[in-house]
Amino acid sequence: MRLKLKTSTGFQDKLVPTGARLVGWAALVQALGLQAPVRQPSCVSEKHVKGSHREEDSFRVFDKRYQPGDQFIDHLTFALRHEPIDLLILKRVFEAVPKAILEAFIRSTPTGAQTRRAWFFYETLTGQTLDVDDAPNVKAVDALDPKAYFIGNGEVSRRHKVRDNLLGNGDWCPIIRRTERLEAFTKLGLAERAAETIGRTGQYLVTRAASFLLLADSRASFEIEGVRAPRSRLERWGKAVLQAGKNALTLEEIIRLHGVLIEDTRFVFPGLRPDGVFLGERDHLNDPLPEFIGARPEDLEALCAGMLAVNERMRDDGLDPVLQAAATAFGFVYVHPFQDGNGRVHRCLIHHVLAERGYTPPGMVFPVSSVMLDRIDDYRQTLQAHSMPLMDFIEWRPTADHNVEVLNDTADLYRYFDCTEQAEFLYACVQRTVEHDLPREIDYLRRHDEAMARIMEMIDMPDRLAQNLILFIRQNDGKLSKRKREKEFLALTDDEVHRLETIIQDTFEGFGDSY
Numbered sequence: 001m002r003l004k005l006k007t008s009t010g011f012q013d014k015l016v017p018t019g020a021r022l023v024g025w026a027a028l029v030q031a032l033g034l035q036a037p038v039r040q041p042s043c044v045s046e047k048h049v050k051g052s053h054r055e056e057d058s059f060r061v062f063d064k065r066y067q068p069g070d071q072f073i074d075h076l077t078f079a080l081r082h083e084p085i086d087l088l089i090l091k092r093v094f095e096a097v098p099k100a101i102l103e104a105f106i107r108s109t110p111t112g113a114q115t116r117r118a119w120f121f122y123e124t125l126t127g128q129t130l131d132v133d134d135a136p137n138v139k140a141v142d143a144l145d146p147k148a149y150f151i152g153n154g155e156v157s158r159r160h161k162v163r164d165n166l167l168g169n170g171d172w173c174p175i176i177r178r179t180e181r182l183e184a185f186t187k188l189g190l191a192e193r194a195a196e197t198i199g200r201t202g203q204y205l206v207t208r209a210a211s212f213l214l215l216a217d218s219r220a221s222f223e224i225e226g227v228r229a230p231r232s233r234l235e236r237w238g239k240a241v242l243q244a245g246k247n248a249l250t251l252e253e254i255i256r257l258h259g260v261l262i263e264d265t266r267f268v269f270p271g272l273r274p275d276g277v278f279l280g281e282r283d284h285l286n287d288p289l290p291e292f293i294g295a296r297p298e299d300l301e302a303l304c305a306g307m308l309a310v311n312e313r314m315r316d317d318g319l320d321p322v323l324q325a326a327a328t329a330f331g332f333v334y335v336h337p338f339q340d341g342n343g344r345v346h347r348c349l350i351h352h353v354l355a356e357r358g359y360t361p362p363g364m365v366f367p368v369s370s371v372m373l374d375r376i377d378d379y380r381q382t383l384q385a386h387s388m389p390l391m392d393f394i395e396w397r398p399t400a401d402h403n404v405e406v407l408n409d410t411a412d413l414y415r416y417f418d419c420t421e422q423a424e425f426l427y428a429c430v431q432r433t434v435e436h437d438l439p440r441e442i443d444y445l446r447r448h449d450e451a452m453a454r455i456m457e458m459i460d461m462p463d464r465l466a467q468n469l470i471l472f473i474r475q476n477d478g479k480l481s482k483r484k485r486e487k488e489f490l491a492l493t494d495d496e497v498h499r500l501e502t503i504i505q506d507t508f509e510g511f512g513d514s515y
Contacts, residue, residue, distance in 0.1 A: 011041055012392075017056045019046040023068055024079035025089050031075075034092040035408075037389035039418065042083055044068075072097060073105050077114045085144060087173055087416035091125040099130060106132045113141045120162040124170045135161040150176040152317040167314055167327065172306030174327040174419040182420070185427040186320050190434045191359045197434075198361045201442050205449075209441045210364045214238045217351075217367035221344050224373050237261060241348055241365055245355025249311060251304050254332075257348055261341045272300045273339045276396075276404040287398045292387040294336030299411040303335050306415065311353070321357035322430055325350045326423040334387060335414050347372070350426065366433040368426070375429070382425040386417055443511065451507040455500060465489075470504055478505045 009016055011026055022030055026041035042060045049063040066082070068074035076093065079086075094102070102122060109115045116135055120143055123129055140156045142163045154164035167174055176182070198206055218238040222229040229237070240260040247253050255271050262268045269275075274297050278290035295303055307328060314324040333346035347369050354360045372379045395407040448470060455466045465488065472484045480489065480497055489497070 012038060014041060014058050016041075016043060017045070017059055017061050020044060020059070020061055021067075023062070023066070024075055024083045025086055027075045028072070028079065028093050029089060032093065032096045034089065034096060035393045036086075036089045036092050037392065038089065039086070039389065040084070042078075072101060076118060080114045080117055084177060084418070085149070085175060086418070087121075087125060087175065088412055090121055091412055091416070094122050094126050099128070103130050103132050106130065110135055111138045116141060116160050116162050117143060120157060120160040120164070123160070124164075124166075127170060134159045137161075144175075148178055150178060150182070150319065150323055152313060152319065154317075167317075167319065168306070168310035169313075172303070172310045172331070172415050174310070174331060174417055176323055176327065176423050177418070177420040179420060179424065181424050182323070182427065185322070185424070185431065188431065190430055191321070194364075194366075194434045194438060195361055197439050197442065198364070205442055205445050206361075207363070208445055209438070212441055212445075213367045213437065214242060214365045217241065217365055217369045220367065220369040220373040221347050224347075224369065224376065224379070225343050233263075236263075237344070241351050242363070244348060244351040244365070245353075245357075249308060249328075249349075249352055249356070251301075251308060254304070254345065254349075257345055258338055258341055261344055262338075268340045269338075272304070272337050273297055275339075276399070276406060277336050277339060277342075278404045279336075282402070286402045288402065288404050290391070290396070290404060291384075292336075292391065293394050293396055293404055293406060294334075294342075295414045296406045296410060299414075300335065300337045303411060303414055304332075304337055307331050307335070315353075315357065321354055321359040322427050323419075323423050324357070325353035326426040327419045328353055329426075330383075330386075330419055330422040331414075331417065333383070334417065354430075364438075366430055367437055368429040368433060370437065371429040371432050378425065382422055385421050386419075447507050447511060451504050454503045454507065458499060458503070459492075459496065469500060473501055473504045474508060 011022060011030060016022065020043035021027075022041060023044050024042045026038045026043070028034065029036055029038055040058060040060055042062060044062045044067045045064055047064060049061060052066070053060055053062045055061075060083075062082070066078070068078040079089075102118070106115055106119050110132070119130065119132070119135075138161050140161045140163050142151075142165055143154070144151050144165055146165065150167070151165035152167050154166060156163050167176065201209075215234060215238060218234045218241060219229070221237070222234065237260065240257055259265075259270060262270065276297065277294040278288050278292065280291040281289045283289055311324065311328045314327060329346050329349040332349055333342055336342045338345065350368055351360070351365055354366065360366055390410075390413045393408075393413060394410055396404045397407060399405050451470050452463070452466055455461070455469065461469075468488060469480070473480050476484075479501055485492065485497065492500070
């Protein structure tokens, strides 16, 4: 099958480098008219390229020696060999090409590594069986290169002689590439370092630190959504977060968590939403201006079932817990299965995976939401890196009640996704909680207790006043302001105030300098 490749200066709003032709995924998408984003298109130059390939703007430009030809199989093989795997494009390719083309390809080279990989991916992604005999007795090849991807512990498919080391399956499959950054993160031993920090600390301090960190995480998770929740609601949600990992992660458990979050269901549908959902603004008529649209309501059960099954598969395969948490939690928030509260449940799923895998110390929650709030622009960019390119392939219309209705089949847009960037972001958040937030909170409490003890040795006052004194002096660069003194501490002499200031200055000297 010959591809009708167009000579074009542009591709999906990107300018093709001068003197280069699209190849691989980009060529297949263009020639077959596929509805799928190409995250980093590839092209082959008319000239030699030093080092075989280079990055130019958003393209990967290959040396002219890589020109594959004009046949469909040429570009499919090029993509499988030289480009990051893209399961969404791959499935769309298989749906657009007659089965007979692929069957003839497999029969012509049944022992070829790329032939068997293409065959394996076809039957895995489409659920259809090609009319070809099982592969001959040859050495199995990997579906994904273990040097390039984080993989599962898959078994060899006897039919294809391909080792199924995908993280997921045809119903749901995240991809996580082995970047230098992720490789470095996974070697930090953050779980062990957190355990060491806890082990050096008395249980009383650990319990208090855990309580403060949990409250901080709960408050930040609401504030990310622009909600300033009352203390009672924060504490209720905090208790739900603290239960993370204790119950099996099922759809029923996720709906239960949603019920804890959305107590008043008069205006929010409890459970999987029966209508569309979008993120974005509204025009002057209150009609939607979506930046992102969640999955169709009729697809939610199947997508959630696929997500939960693959979460178990990643756990059972021993995938790094932070990578598993990223794949499950970000996959969930892209589907957006609820009318409201998806972001908070998404962040709770991170805690669930880390707790269930024993990554976080017992009774402790890493305040990743606090880090996300501090890095809110990075967090939003990370979310949008996957979601925004999908919008060009979602057909929708506004409804009478000013919502959105999706008009085309979009399930695969959520089913297959590259989670590498999201995993890098989450790992950076976990790193900060382990190296900064946790030891800082413990150090603060230790210094605070010491200051309280020294204050009580000097002056007998209620705990509440002593705590206020510490707060006021620390907030005012080591001095008690005249207004605060006249309001609450008028009974203190000038000498006593000076001595108290010295106690607090000495106790908190250098606090935070090493974090």
